[in-house]
Amino acid sequence: MSPGLVFDVKKYALHDGPGIRTTIFFKGCPLRCAWCHNPEGQLAKPEVMVKASRCLPGCRACVKTCEARAIIRSKDTLEINRYECTGCGRCADACPSQAIELAGRLMDVPELLQKIFQDEIFHDSSGGGVTFSGGEPLMQPDFLEAVLDECRRRKVHTAVDTCGYVATAVMKRFLGKADLFLFDFKLMDEARHKKWTGVSNRVIRDNLALLAQNKQKVVVRIPLVAGVNDDEDNIRRTAELVRSLKGLIRVSLLPYHNLAREKYHRLDRTPQGPLLAAPSKSDQERLKALLETFGLTVTLGE
Ligand code: SF4
Ligand code: SF4
Incomplete structure (x- = not known):
C-alpha cells in the first residue's frame, strides 16, 4: 500500500460531523474554487x-x-x-x-490510524469520530479505503467530506464504506459552476444522486458566497434537487470567511477571482428560510 499525502491532522474538530472529531486533510483537489479556504490542499504534492x-x-x-x-x-x-x-x-x-x-507529508496507514485512535476517548465520550477532508480525500482512494476499513473494524465513526468531482466508479467503490458523507455542492448552473470552480458540475450531480439512491447518509454542504451562489434562483434550484433525492439528511449552509487569504501569500499565490464576502446575516437567514420551505432540514454555520 502506497502512503497517503496528508497536509493536516486537526484534533477536537467540532464542525466536521457529529461530536468531537479528528479531521484528516488529504492533499490534492480537482477543483479550484475562488473562495477556497485551504489553498495548501489543492496541489497533490508537498x-x-x-x-x-x-x-x-x-x-x-x-x-x-x-x-x-x-x-x-x-x-x-x-x-x-x-x-x-x-x-x-x-x-x-x-x-x-x-x-x-x-x-503535505507522506503518511502510511498505520501511522495515520495511530493518530486517529489516540483520540478515541474524545470520540467515544461525544459521539464523534474521524472525518476525511481536504483537498479531496477520494483522490487517494486506495489509501482512504484502507483507513476507512480499519476504522470500521475498530468501530470508529467515519465521515468523508467530498466535493463529489470523482469518477462515478470511484464513488461506487465507497458506497457503504463511510458512516456519513459531507457532500459539498456549490452551484446548480453548469456554466457558473465552471466559472467559479474550474469544472463542470455534471459528475458531481450524478455522484450525489448515486449516494442518495444507495441510501447513504449525506449532509449537503453549501458554501454561501455573496454574488457567487447566494441568489434565490440558485438556492431554489438546489432545494429542488435535494428534495428530489429523497433521504439526504440535512442541508448545511456555510457562510464564506476570508481567513485563508494569508495562506495564499505564504504559498506565493494570488487568490483567484475578486475579493469575496459572505452574504449579510439577514440574507443568510432568508436563504435558510427559503430552503426550509421545501421541507428540508437546514442548519446555518455548522
Ligand atoms: S526549499 Fe525546503 S522543501 Fe524545498 S527543496 Fe529546499 S529544503 Fe526541500
Ligand atoms: S532563515 Fe528564516 S526561514 Fe530560514 S531557517 Fe532561519 S528563521 Fe527559518
Whole structure:
C-alpha cells in the first residue's frame, strides 16, 4: 500500500460531523474554487509555506540544508524557487522559528490510524469520530479505503467530506464504506459552476444522486458566497434537487470567511477571482428560510 499525502491532522474538530472529531486533510483537489479556504490542499504534492514575519535576522539554517538550492535569502527577504523545490521538507525541520512549514507529508496507514485512535476517548465520550477532508480525500482512494476499513473494524465513526468531482466508479467503490458523507455542492448552473470552480458540475450531480439512491447518509454542504451562489434562483434550484433525492439528511449552509487569504501569500499565490464576502446575516437567514420551505432540514454555520 502506497502512503497517503496528508497536509493536516486537526484534533477536537467540532464542525466536521457529529461530536468531537479528528479531521484528516488529504492533499490534492480537482477543483479550484475562488473562495477556497485551504489553498495548501489543492496541489497533490508537498509545498513549502513561508511566514516571513517569523524569519530571524542573520539566520541561514534553511539555506544550508536545502540541497536543491531553492531558497534565495537576502538580508531582509526569503524566497522559494518553487520550480526547484522538491518538497523534501528539510528547511521546515531546520528552521528554529517555524517560519517555514511543509504542507503535505507522506503518511502510511498505520501511522495515520495511530493518530486517529489516540483520540478515541474524545470520540467515544461525544459521539464523534474521524472525518476525511481536504483537498479531496477520494483522490487517494486506495489509501482512504484502507483507513476507512480499519476504522470500521475498530468501530470508529467515519465521515468523508467530498466535493463529489470523482469518477462515478470511484464513488461506487465507497458506497457503504463511510458512516456519513459531507457532500459539498456549490452551484446548480453548469456554466457558473465552471466559472467559479474550474469544472463542470455534471459528475458531481450524478455522484450525489448515486449516494442518495444507495441510501447513504449525506449532509449537503453549501458554501454561501455573496454574488457567487447566494441568489434565490440558485438556492431554489438546489432545494429542488435535494428534495428530489429523497433521504439526504440535512442541508448545511456555510457562510464564506476570508481567513485563508494569508495562506495564499505564504504559498506565493494570488487568490483567484475578486475579493469575496459572505452574504449579510439577514440574507443568510432568508436563504435558510427559503430552503426550509421545501421541507428540508437546514442548519446555518455548522
Ligand atoms: S522543501 Fe526541500 S527543496 Fe524545498 S526549499 Fe525546503 S529544503 Fe529546499
Ligand atoms: S531557517 Fe527559518 S528563521 Fe532561519 S532563515 Fe530560514 S526561514 Fe528564516
